[in-house]
Structure formats: structure tokens, C-alpha cells
Amino acid sequence: QQPVQSPQAVILREGEDAVINCSSSKALYSVHWYRQKHGEAPVFLMILLKGGEQKGHDKISASFNEKKQQSSLYLTASQLSYSGTYFCGTEMRTGNTPLVFGKGTRLSVIA
Amino acid sequence: EAGVTQSPTHLIKTRGQQATLRCSPISGHTSVYWYQQALGLGLQFLLWYDEGEERNRGNFPPRFSGRQFPNYSSELNVNALELEDSALYLCASSFWGGSYNEQFFGPGTRLTVL
Numbered sequence A: 001q002q003p004v005q006s007p008q009a010v011i012l013r014e015g016e017d018a019v020i021n022c023s024s025s026k027a028l029y030s031v032h033w034y035r036q037k038h039g040e041a042p043v044f045l046m047i048l049l050k051g052g053e054q055k056g057h058d059k060i061s062a063s064f065n066e067k068k069q070q071s072s073l074y075l076t077a078s079q080l081s082y083s084g085t086y087f088c089g090t091e092m093r094t095g096n097t098p099l100v101f102g103k104g105t106r107l108s109v110i111a
Numbered sequence B: 001e002a003g004v005t006q007s008p009t010h011l012i013k014t015r016g017q018q019a020t021l022r023c024s025p026i027s028g029h030t031s032v033y034w035y036q037q038a039l040g041l042g043l044q045f046l047l048w049y050d051e052g053e054e055r056n057r058g059n060f061p062p063r064f065s066g067r068q069f070p071n072y073s074s075e076l077n078v079n080a081l082e083l084e085d086s087a088l089y090l091c092a093s094s095f096w097g098g099s100y101n102e103q104f105f106g107p108g109t110r111l112t113v114l
Helices: none
Strands: A004-006 A009-013 A018-023 A030-036 A043-049 A054-056 A061-065 A070-075 A084-091 A105-110 B005-007 B010-013 B019-024 B031-037 B044-050 B053-057 B064-068 B074-078 B087-094 B109-113
Touching: A004 A084, A009 A018, A018 A084, A018 A105, A030 A061, A030 A070, A043 A061, A043 A070, A054 A061, A070 A084, B005 B087, B010 B019, B019 B087, B019 B109, B031 B074, B044 B064, B044 B074, B053 B064, B074 B087
Parallel strands: A009 A105, B010 B109
Antiparallel strands: A004 A018, A018 A070, A030 A043, A030 A084, A043 A054, A061 A070, A084 A105, B005 B019, B019 B074, B031 B044, B031 B087, B044 B053, B064 B074, B087 B109
8 A cells, every 4th residue: 555745845044944744554674765856766775673773874864763653854954966756655564565665755856 | 896787778769669778786785686777766665686586566557577597697688669668677686685775776778769
């Protein structure tokens, strides 16, 4: 089942902060975050596992609330290079269920 | 270390023709995933191959098919092309079975159906 991302779009000025949320109705094993710039492939940012382990970009932080099955991506002191569409992907790891991506959050950082 | 590679970069076909897209995973990765991304839309899961077997397929008609070769590279075939098949086709690879299953994407093949 597709996770729900919010907001759908956000515009920031350089230096401002943003939070992108990703919610699932299913019990998750992990949440993956990607950023896709226009005309390019998605780039892996971070993965968060249930139980608290995480691995990813050292300048981006995220959290995973297992009780709510919700993950949040925190973008602080935004830079122009942060612009793009952010996708979360959720993994249940039951049987052969693939990663399911949300519809994306379009982030625009302006000077 | 080389990333995921895809070929061709662009492909132009006419309605009714067949298209073949190719993907080479990162060395050591055994799983290959195919996604369709239509203009302005998200990532729609197409197919997942691991160790040469199809593990799962998304909600796409049977004319979308593929395979994975012994060297873990993969091929996506789209038969009887329709106009709405025009999209960016992304391939990703991962090492399935570890704790972390981060997928790394290739640059994609942009398929245009005229």
C-alpha cells in the first residue's frame, strides 16, 4: 500500500528549515528516502530501520516513529541544492514485497 | 566503483513496436528493480528480479516482461507499445538479504512512443 507523503509541495528561502512526512498504514521494516532533481535519477539519502538503526547522508536527518508508522525527513538551513522532489519508500519485508514509493514532495529553495 | 548503468539513454518507437531496455547493477548486487516514471508522476514499481528469478511484479499488463541474466544484469521488454508507455524507465539495484536494502538507481531510459 502506497505511503502518504506531506506536504505535496513546499517553497523555502535559503536558510529555512523544512520537514517532510511519510505515513503508512502497514507495519514497516524500513523507510527509505530519496531526492530526485529534474531530469535526473533518484539519489539515495537515508534508510531507517525499525529498532532505531539508520544509515545515510551525514547532512540530512530523519526519524522513524514505529508506533505511528511514520517517518519524517528534516532539512535544516536549506540550500539551493536541496531543491528537488523527495520520495519516501516503505519496506515491509514480508514475503517478496517490494519497496513502495510515495507520490513525492516537491521542494523548491529560492534565494 | 561503477554505479548502475542503463542503455539506451533514449529510445523512440512507434505504437505497436517492441522495446528492449537494459540494466547492469552495481557489482555485488543481486537484485534488480524496474520502475516506470511517467511525466510528473511518481515511481511505479514494475518488476523485481533476484538471483535470476522474478520475485514480484507490479500492476502492469503482461506485455511488460523481463529477465535477469547469470551476471545479474537485466532486460525489460515492452511489447505492443502504446502511447501511454512513454515514460522514464528506471532500474535500481540492491543486495537483497542484508539488514539494509538501499536501492541505487541508474540514470534511466527515456522511452518515447509515437
